[in-house]
Amino acid sequence: MASGLLLNVLIFLAAAVLIVPLFKRLGLGEVLGYLAAGVVIGPSVLALVPDAAGVLQFAQVGIVLLLFVIGLELKPSRLKVMRKAVFGFGSLQVAVTSSVLAVAAWWLGLSPAAALVVGFSLGLCSTPLVLHLLGERKELQTRHGRHAFALLLFQDLAAIPVLAIIPLLAADSLMAGGATPLLREVAFTAGAFIGLIVGGRYLLRPLFHYAAATGSREVFAGTALLVVIGAALLMELAGLSMALGAFIAGVLLADSEYRHSIEADIEPFRGLLLGLFFMAVGMMAEIGLLAEMPLTILGLTLGLVLLKGLSVALAARLYRSSWKETANLGVLLSQGGEFGFVLLTAAAASALLDQALVSLLILVISLSMATTPLLFQLHVHGVRRLFASTRPKRAYDRPTDEAPQIIIAGFGRFGQIMGRALQGLKIPYTILDINADQVEFVRRYGNAVYYGDASRSDLLTAAGADKARVLVVAVGDPEASMRIVEQVKRRFPHLKLYARARNRYHAHLLMRAGVTHIVRELLPASLELTREALSGLGIPPEQAQHTVDTFREHDEQALLRQLAVFGNEKKLIQTIQEAARELEALYEADEDIATRVEELPERRR
Structure with a gap:
């Protein structure tokens, strides 16, 4: 048993190491590489790992961790600001896309009830795929990135009642059972949802405070995993999405002082399990069906991608998005999603859909997911240029290592005063600032400033961080400041850290991170x-x-x-x-x- 498990782990790692870098080198991205690796080792090709469904079920933990990390980035105040996008744009897109696809399914011969289920199932998008693509290009905080996330969050919420209603749509089920089971299930679900929020609000911080007090990083990381998986399982028991439970837990911890430490501990698990999820999706694809009816399946895949892309674009325009944002969203959200697998399987179990049709639709969803990374790459390097500013985006400078004794991260009003003093003393120093306009401005006065993100270890190395003695964190944004501190603590522990604190809260965060030389601005x-x-x-x-x-x-x-x-x-x-x-x-x-x-x-x- 143990040797078989280790053999499967070895197969997954070998496939990822051999195939994913090849796809990245070809410019196709990691996601498509993972999907291709899953197809190769799955039942349809080499059959090295036959249990694709079991792997997919386990790999859902990757989605859970992804949504938890995203929740950590969303403070409740910011989530409140997003409510219009979540329920406004999200409901509009689901209504438009599901209606278009349901009409298409009815036109192809399905009954009205079956067409509604198929339309909604195909109308859902892939949360991990879209968020991974946005994360790869650091576009999660862009306008289209925020709207894409809001839409995906609404889809996860909307899929829950549909999953509960599917058994009632089957023949005679509503007459036999009535509405009581549905009401009972809704009440139980609402209770679990409220319980998670209330319990998390009052229990999570004391729990992490206890874990942090032990001084053991392993205990702290185990506590983080306990919270994530516990919240996910609670939501699953209530009939909700595991990813939704993890997301709520993340949001509840977004304002806590432990947020950065939790994120650093979760990140390695998230990356590995998310890659496993995409490989499992590739394994689920029944490539044999593609050989049996290639024109039908490719035609359905092309039709799904086109209809979804156009309907998402239509919803974005109705929501008054710009043409640039509309194009980005139309390409990003043109695929089917992993929740479609769940809904279609439930419909087959309720005899609402034929199992052969469900297998065909799951293959179509898988192929549509495989098209998205490629289409997004083509869009980025082609269509986006039509909307691009005439001013090219500037690449980060590569600092020249001139053996500085001090590195200053951030050269606003605070950093400039220190720079002038060091210059007068003829002490060699290097400056990194992420604001390109600020860099150009101060360079006019003869200052040697480099445009770059001081939280990136490669730029810090190029700036001479491995030889410098002191690093001054002079940036005003607490989030950026903490990222720099964490990177320096991890990669350049010999550097003495001196930091600017925006306020008492920022000062406390720095002190908890081990920074002892702090000046409140x-x-x-x-x-x-x-x-x-x-x-x-x-x-x-x-x-x-x-x-x-x-x-x-x-x-x-x-x-x-x-x-x-x-x-x-x-x-x-x-x-x-x-x-x-x-x-x-x-x-x-x-x-x-x-x-x-x-x-x-x-x-x-």
Whole structure:
């Protein structure tokens, strides 16, 4: 048993290592490579791994982890902003696409009930495929990337009631059972959904706090996997999508201080299992049917891709998307999806569809998924040029390693002051900034600045990070700042890290990541202005300075105490209130400060 399992693992790894790099080198992308590898080792070709259905069922964990990671990127406040796209654009696309495909299925001879199921099943898109393609090109945060994600999220939600209704659409099932079973199932599903949200809201942070307190990375990673798989199984037991459960768990942790650590631990599992999922889809394709009826299957695949692409484009235009976004969405969402496998199989089990038709449609969906990476590549290198700006997108600079002692990540107002001081001291330094316009602007004044993302290890290496002594994280965005810190900690542990913190929350994130040299960007200037204002009130300069120094020392101690309760809002508020009372008592106990304040004219009145 163990040797057989290891042999299957070896076969999957060998197929991926041999075939996927070849497809990437040909410019066809990883997804198509995984699909081709699955076809080769699957039952239809070499039959090295015969149980395609079992592999596909296990590989669903890859989708679960993918949706969990995406949930980590979506804070609840941002998800609230997306509600219009999810329920507006999502419902519009599902209605348009399902209607078009259902009419086509009815025209080809299916009954109205069967045509509706087929139309909806084929109208669903592949969440992991689309998100993987967008992630490969770093387009998840673009407008079409956000709309594609919103649509995919709505499809996952919409598929749930359809899956529950399929048995009722079968002949005589509604008359025999009535509506009671459906209502019971809906109530149970809603209860599980609410239970996951409420339970996750109050249990997840304490659980991760306990895991982090052990100091074991293995325990922390195991906790993350426990939460993901537990949420997924809970949703599956309730009749919902496992991926939806994982997504909700991710969203609930998106605001937590553990988010970056969780994402770093989950990422290796996600990548491997997602690749396995695409290979399993390739294995499911019954290539023998393609040999038996090639024109029929290729014609249906072509018809599905065209109808879906056009109907998605129509929905996008009705939603008032630009032509550029419409073209992107039409190509990205032109395939069938893995949820179609589930719905069609359920329809066959309920005798609503013939098993032979279901096998044919599953092959059509698989082939349509295989066309998407190729069509997207052609679209990127062809059609997009029609909408491209006349100004070409600038590639990252390759810094020249001139043995810098300091690397500055970010050269805005904060980084420029440090750069001027270092230049005056003739200390060699290298600057990386991701804002191309900012780079061009500061270069006009003779500054040696390189355009590049400081969270990329290759650019840091080219900038001399392996030889430098200090790296200053001067970027203002906390998310980008934490990515740089994590990369440097992992790849260049010898570098001393000095970081700019945008606020107390950012400072706490940096402190939790192990950064000890932190400057809160507004604190020095605020304290300096406070000192000047106190002098303006008549307090002697040395006494004003003493007052400010007292505040600074007390605030640093309060920051450390608040770090201990970070993530616990109730205790954090209590600690802040205690710190305010302590500062008042501290000033009152200092006779010099108290005397000077009492002598102010306004106080005497």
